[in-house]
Amino acid sequence: MAEIKNNEILPSWNPSDVERIKEQSDYLRGSLQQSLADIATGSIAADDTQLIKFHGSYQQTDRDLDADRKKQKLEPLYSFMIRVRIPGGVASAQQWLAFDSLSNTYGNNTLKLTTRQAFQFHGVIKRNLKKIMQGINDVLLDSIAACGDVNRNVMCTTNESLSPLVPAAYQMAKDISNHLLPRTTAYHEIWLNQKLLVDGKRDEEPIYGKTYLPRKFKIAIAIPPYNDTDIFSNDIGLIAIGKNDQLEGFNISVGGGLGMTFTEPGTYPRLGDIIGFVPYDNTLEVVEEVVKLQRDYGNRENRKKARLKYTIDRLGPESFKELLEKRLGYKLEDSRPYKFESNGDVFGWKQSSSGKWFLGLFVEHGRVRDEENYQLKSGLRKIASLGKSDFRLTGNQGLVIGGIRDEDKAEIESILKEYKIWPKYKLSGARKHAIACVALNTCTMAFAEAERYLPSLMDKIEVILDENGLTDDDILIRMTGCPNGCGRPYLGEIGFVGRSPGKYNMYLGAGFSGDRLNTLYRETLSEDEILKELKVLLARYAKERNKGERFGDFVSRVGIVGYQSGIKEIK
Template structure:
């Protein structure tokens, strides 16, 4: 395979005469994401080959095996995770009911809300994969590009405020940009729906036009994929659209963030643009790191699609296709510097970039509880611990949500904090919703949820994620209980902070922005990160390389004591750690012992 050139632009000089990664060759030979998935799907096997697995990701599925069921000498317990593409977290009622049904028919009887506002189903067998995907598509859903080297699900604040135009703009443009960057290959419909192309919502004419309009090299001509080209992106690409002040979407962790900017009459004027965020890293590889996005420019609303294409094209043509660990946009910007990156984006954009506009401070919001949505109706944010919708013991959350959606035909928005918002609720329906939830053990009053649990996140990890080195979702409830006991014992009964946990360093639950982050580093052990902000506007830093879960109390208690003794008025735990620094913390810990 020769050097990759998706357009007539020269590939980056560092990539010349070096062999691209294996995945680049697989993409090139896939016939635009068809093979070897299409052929192997017809084979009566329990799993796909490693080559097919890489292409299957573009269709929204990861091949996994349940490590709880591994038996030496026997074949792995192969199963598939299926992920939806749901811009802004929007799930219409018929799609929700379909996913609920598929979870029982083909999955493990649970649904998981992701931290990118989609749904994941786990435990699907290969023989049922086609039926599951087809069922979603026929109910206004999709899994296309939920994984793979393409734009992933586009995020937006989930609050359905009908009287705040900026929120409506954010949701609208999240959908439009999702459509703009959607792979155009017919492979998805050929494989999963036998060529029947079902369109759930018509694209806007300006989105269609933007996909074909060439700036200065942003489009690949005479190619089924005008934006991506034959080789798609070097790695995954993540986009969000938000409004000034609302950091419910962790804007600094995205490859590309657009901030809605309106005039004094709340009419859309344009967008502020951030780029270069990303959290995935590899232990003991200093060349990999978490990075926050940088302010890039401001664009008018008429230029928004062109700036998106310009940023995508810059990463497409200059991102690292040799080392996949160094292939995200954050590394390109780190290597080049913001000024060079901005200059290259400007070339693709075709005209000078306008300076970034001033913004207010960012605040994290989760929108739990009852709210007026601004048109006489209500919405309700429902807390879902670790995003897992299931029936277990007295908490029958899956049954409750199904009954509500069936009875009232309500739409749902999934949140970036893996919760769910029921909306368009008539005032007369509030009592019905409340009673169903209470009857099934679901707490709707945010003040009744332990605040550590409310603001915590964990990735699925064991037993299905192939990258996990230790537990996360199954471990965090017990660890939060232990942290709560620690705080209670030292007189910090009402204290809370953002805790996030992952089973590996890839950062799916965004632990590197947490006030206290646990990152899986070995079986039953975690790297500890401290010093992120309560509103996710500052990166945490690694405080301890390996903490065995049995040592949580002995290692964390002195830090909490120091926090209690030396904090400033109303200072949060993350802000305290960032202010005093790790040297002071370590010194106190050594004296305390």
């Protein structure tokens, strides 16, 4: 029977099994304590694999070894990925050093910088989960709500050399993150051994309710002309609007999301719709009401159709906006003019209006590790040990070493040169902007390689680029091992989505500033077939493009792929 709430008739669902797990979990506790204490297995109970996501972790296996272990009648080699909730991706030198140490002690000796400006630890075994969670807490951070059916890490442009609006925008990212944080005390009880519940008092979730959201929820802030957080791919995107270096508020977009499922009809990537302008002081209220609308109207029956984008398309964008304004008790203002020019990172030294320096660094696919001729992890550790900078993750798996005083710049630059980190060997424009998700060997959803494979594919693509005089041209290339969209492949001018080992669907034609999706061009291509297609496409681009024309615009204009419409504004 449909529920009536706020004088609204809410939809009725036949809840999925995950809804049952949340309902019975006692606010995300489940049997996690018992699972962690069970030394007979490296895994946790099936229901707990859903609940642990809310605590910032995924259970994984080493898929390279699964078949051999099965033959040996051994259980899979289980481990856990842990993601840190860190709004805007800004970490102090102390936090960086702590994460470096934790990754060596409990992880696989690497740090992963994600496309949501978060840190990930990989290869953590069950008996070390509490230790690493406590280590994160020791430097005043946590992993709660980094995964799960809640608002996840809030993204924000945080390179202060790019705009005087960064500090105020970053503060809003932190405010949103704190405001939408789950109120359950389960995290502190399970991981930090704290008993916070007063006798007779139980947890409550004033924003989320007992079963939280139907699916994950993502929010990002961008400051024009830089769309380096790809805001239109988020459930809520906030475009910073300033006047005289003061942040007045945000144009708000709703309903973005890139995940789809090959075998599920009616799933698709979608860009957010702009629904108006929100003054700075009203932003938290508007964001909360959008979240609550998704809580009340989102699909709790089919998780593959449970994101906000499907809720909006089911209700209709105009009706969704009307519902929002009804709950707010006022109408949103008309959106204000803005212009995005790119959604990539800015590299090299830049000075902010405060006089401090910021260095944008390329980190291939966000993997911080030491290699024979590229001691990235050791060099960054040495810089962090100086305590003269902070570390700012980007939405493109890059890193900004920030907040550097003029007198400290030379010392930091000498360390970068000593460890062969910067200036790095010449990078093509395409490699600088390439993104790959983790995929195999640890992601349970991957059909094909991505992070481990794209660098070698880029070596071969760069030969074609060089042959056509395109080495310095910025071209957005994105690769994922499955269609779920973690590496934002549908916003690549060239996108590769894994179908099976060694086979990829190829997409073309996204907008360079993240305001237009690409289009499926070819299916299930091998590497040889990918390179054959790119030889023709890039040669045509070099010869036939208009002056200043981006690759994605070119392939759409000449009809190589159909033209996808961009973002919409809902009046």
